[in-house]
Each structure stands twice: as C-alpha cells, then as structure tokens.
Amino acid sequence: MNTGNSKNRSTIDEYESRLASLYEEYYDKLAHYVYVHIGNKEEAEDIAGEVFLRALKSLKSYKEQGIPMQGWLFRIAHNLTVDYIRKANKRRTVPMDSVILTGEDNPVDAAEKNIEFERVTEAMKQLTIEQREVINLRFFGGLTSKEAGDVLSKSDSAVREMQRAAIEKIRGIMGVER
Amino acid sequence: MIEDFDRILDECIDRINRGDNLADCLSDYPEYSERLKPLLKSIHNVQKTYAFTPSADTKRAARQEFHAAMDKRRQASSVPSFLKMISRPAVLATVAVLVLAIVGTLVIQPLFNPQTLVPNPDGNFAFLISDEPNDIGDFESLNVTISRVELQAAGSLKRIQFTPEIKTVDLTQLQGERTQEIWRGDVPEGQYSHVFIYVSQVKGKLESTGNIIEVKLPSSRLHLSVPFEVTADTVTSFTFDITVVATGSSGKYILKPQIGESEAQREQKPLE
Numbered sequence: 001m002n003t004g005n006s007k008n009r010s011t012i013d014e015y016e017s018r019l020a021s022l023y024e025e026y027y028d029k030l031a032h033y034v035y036v037h038i039g040n041k042e043e044a045e046d047i048a049g050e051v052f053l054r055a056l057k058s059l060k061s062y063k064e065q066g067i068p069m070q071g072w073l074f075r076i077a078h079n080l081t082v083d084y085i086r087k088a089n090k091r092r093t094v095p096m097d098s099v100i101l102t103g104e105d106n107p108v109d110a111a112e113k114n115i116e117f118e119r120v121t122e123a124m125k126q127l128t129i130e131q132r133e134v135i136n137l138r139f140f141g142g143l144t145s146k147e148a149g150d151v152l153s154k155s156d157s158a159v160r161e162m163q164r165a166a167i168e169k170i171r172g173i174m175g176v177e178r
Numbered sequence: 179m180i181e182d183f184d185r186i187l188d189e190c191i192d193r194i195n196r197g198d199n200l201a202d203c204l205s206d207y208p209e210y211s212e213r214l215k216p217l218l219k220s221i222h223n224v225q226k227t228y229a230f231t232p233s234a235d236t237k238r239a240a241r242q243e244f245h246a247a248m249d250k251r252r253q254a255s256s257v258p259s260f261l262k263m264i265s266r267p268a269v270l271a272t273v274a275v276l277v278l279a280i281v282g283t284l285v286i287q288p289l290f291n292p293q294t295l296v297p298n299p300d301g302n303f304a305f306l307i308s309d310e311p312n313d314i315g316d317f318e319s320l321n322v323t324i325s326r327v328e329l330q331a332a333g334s335l336k337r338i339q340f341t342p343e344i345k346t347v348d349l350t351q352l353q354g355e356r357t358q359e360i361w362r363g364d365v366p367e368g369q370y371s372h373v374f375i376y377v378s379q380v381k382g383k384l385e386s387t388g389n390i391i392e393v394k395l396p397s398s399r400l401h402l403s404v405p406f407e408v409t410a411d412t413v414t415s416f417t418f419d420i421t422v423v424a425t426g427s428s429g430k431y432i433l434k435p436q437i438g439e440s441e442a443q444r445e446q447k448p449l450e
Contacts, residue, residue: 021348049240
C-alpha cells in the first residue's frame with residue numbers, strides 16, 4: 001500500500017484540473033496584466049502562455065496556504081514580468097514609457113490616442129510600486145481586493161485603502177473630463 | 179467613514195469589472211455619488227487607455243501547448259507506477275488477461291472502431307460545452323473531464339470520434355449563455371443524429387462545506403439525440419449542455435445532458 005503517494009498524486013491531479021479550468025478566463029487577464037507592465041502585446045501573450053506552463057511544472061510546490069490558484073498565477077506572472085523587464089530594457093523605469101500605439105486608420109485618432117496614453121502612463125508613474133500593482137491586479141487582472149491582497153500579502157482593507165489613494169492620485173493628475 | 183467609502187468604491191469597481199455600468203452603482207449610493215463619480219470615471223479612462231484583448235489564434239496556440247504539456251506530464255507520472263505495478267506477482271495474472279484483451283481488441287475492434295478526427299483551427303465543426311443552471315450554485319467548482327466525443331451519423335451506426343483539446347471544464351464557469359469550446363476540426367459532411375460524451379472523472383467542490391465530492395453519471399457517458407447537419411462551407415458549432423442536479427435530500431448529485439439547451443448552429447466559414 002502506498003496511500004501517501006497516491007494521495008499526493010490525486011492532489012496534484014486535482015490541482016492540474018483546477019489549473020486547466022482557469023485557463024480560459026485567466027489567460028486574457030494575465031496577458032492584460034503583463035501588457036500594462038511591459039507595453040508589448042505579443043510578448044504579453046507569450047508570457048501569459050508561459051505562466052500556465054510554469055504553473056504546471058510547479059504544481060508540486062503549490063500549496064493552498066490561503067492563496068487561491070488564480071492569485072498564484074498572478075505571482076508567477078509578476079515574476080516573469082520582472083525577469084522580462086530586467087532582460088529587455090534596463091533603461092526604462094516604467095516600461096510603458098516608450099510605447100507608441102498603432103493600428104488606427106485615422107492619423108488624428110492615432111495621435112489623440114497616443115497623447116491620452118502618455119497622460120495615463122505619466123499618471124501611473126506617479127503611483128508607488130504597490131499602488132500600481134493594486135491598480136493593475138484590480139482593473140486589468142480582474143481580481144477582487146481579497147485576491148489582490150493574497151498576491152501582495154496584504155489585508156483586503158489595506159488593498160482598498162491603497163486603491164482609493166491611487167485612484168485619487170490618478171484623478172488629481174489627469175483631471176476627470178477630457 | 180473613510181473605510182465605508184473604500185468599501186463602496188471597491189464594490190463599485192467589482193461591479194464594473196463584472197460588466198455593470200457606472201450609473202447603476204452611483205444610483206445605489208446617492209450619498210456618495212458626488213465623490214464616487216470622478217473616481218470611477220478616472221478608472222474608466224485608465225481601463226479604456228490600456229484596453230487589450232489577446233488574439234484568438236495566439237490563445238489557441240498557447241492552449242494547445244499547455245494541453246500538450248499536461249499530456250506529457252501525465253504520461254511521465256503514469257509510466258513508473260505502471261512498471262512498479264506489473265512487477266508484483268499478484269498483478270501478473272491481471273496483466274496477462276489485459277494483454278489478451280488488448281490483442282483481441284487490436285484484432286477485432288478495427289472493424290468497428292470509429293474514425294478518429296484531428297483538430298484543425300480552421301475546421302468546419304466546433305464542439306462547445308455549457309451548463310444550464312439547476313443545482314450548480316451548490317458548487318464552488320465542478321470539474322468534468324471528458325476523454326472523448328463521438329458523433330453518430332443519421333440512419334446508420336457509423337460513428338466518428340475526437341479527443342477534446344480541452345479535456346477538463348469547470349461547469350461553474352459555464353452557466354447560462356456561457357460556453358467553452360473544447361475542440362475544433364474537420365468533420366465529414368452529412369446528417370448526424372446522436373452525440374456521446376465520454377466522461378472519465380467528475381469532481382465537485384461544495385460551496386457550503388468545501389468538501390470535494392464525486393458526482394455520479396447515469397453511465398460512463400452522456401448521450402444526446404439531436405439531429406444536425408455538417409457541411410463543408412459552413413462552421414457548425416454544437417453546444418452540448420450539461421446540468422448537475424441534486425438527488426433528493428441525500429446530498430448526492432448526478433450529471434445529466436440537457437437536451438433543451440443543446441443545439442447546433444451553422445454560420446458561413448470565413449474566406450481564406
């Protein structure tokens with residue numbers, strides 16, 4: 001009898017099923033989260049795919065110590081993003097700096113979009129690293145405050161407070177109607 | 179006071195993330211609306227500016243890579259245990275019987291084996307899973323693992339089969355109008371009358387207790403009798419609706435096909 005091993009295996013199988021079931025919903029969110037950090041859509045998509053492959057390889061080390069699997073995926077995404085930024089461009093403090101939006105047929109629309117993009121990016125740069133991470137996890141990762149708190153090892157009330165302060169700062173920099 | 183506001187702002191952001199509109203949230207909190215409105219508009223601006231939807235093709239390719247990695251992992255973990263098992267004398271007899279069965283199957287079965295189809299992202303047939311909400315609310319997650327799908331031609335016993343690219347679906351994520359495509363490929367033109375889903379495992383986590391339970395099936399497969407047509411120049415999307423229902427007050431659940439919500443839809447194939 002080797003119930004310990006079979007129990008371990010069934011736990012890993014359960015984790016694997018859960019990981020697979022998160023793919024459809026969280027691939028897009030992870031790609032979006034990474035995109036906001038690095039400003040490159042194709043690379044963001046690749047990193048999102050890599051998140052699931054890394055998670056699959058690390059299932060044995062995944063323990064449900066209060067962090068749901070989706071939060072764990074965002075931690076992996078965060079680590080991969082940090083690696084990417086470190087390797088890709090050490091000169092950039094905020095990776096969105098050099099992004100130029102393309103794809104608009106009308107050059108006036110494209111120019112306006114780029115100006116707006118620069119304004120928002122400039123406002124985001126004024127946030128602390130933690131505030132920026134909260135905004136990214138909540139608005140683009142679609143996580144709840146509790147889940148974002150799990151990723152950042154913060155309480156959900158601390159996340160709510162950081163979130164409000166961050167939005168007020170963005171609003172102060174950008175104004176509202178434009 | 180500040181904490182109340184933080185909580186309300188947080189709730190509004192959750193609602194907007196789920197697709198609610200800003201006005202609804204403001205009208206629910208008229209006493210805070212003057213302060214909430216500019217903040218929620220700022221959020222909207224930020225989200226609009228960084229709007230991004232990954233391409234379907236890249237997502238599909240990444241999904242295939244992920245599922246290939248899962249298959250590889252499963253094979254790697256199952257081979258050593260199998261080798262260990264056959265080294266035990268008590269199991270040898272069973273193995274011998276199995277070998278005979280396999281040999282028999284290899285000789286006899288090809289005569290009856292359904293043709294196996296391969297996936298093709300530009301194929302004329304997509305197979306989707308959905309869930310009609312009955313007792314799904316009792317579950318935090320309900321993972322159904324599908325090993326294969328068979329389609330039976332109308333007026334004959336001839337069947338074709340395919341292995342889903344996505345083998346495990348969580349029905350709690352597929353309620354109502356939500357669907358998940360699990361396979362796409364080329365299916366021979368013709369009329370079909372039956373669809374069979376072979377389910378290898380169903381595991382549910384109960385919302386109330388957090389316990390993992392095994393959900394029963396009436397048999398190892400779910401069967402629907404629905405006539406539909408597949409043609410070469412259209413894409414037929416077949417949605418197989420599965421529902422989970424509680425059996426009396428025993429605390430047990432069974433999985434059933436839902437014929438009323440299952441259907442095939444055809445649309446023109448995109449031009450090459």
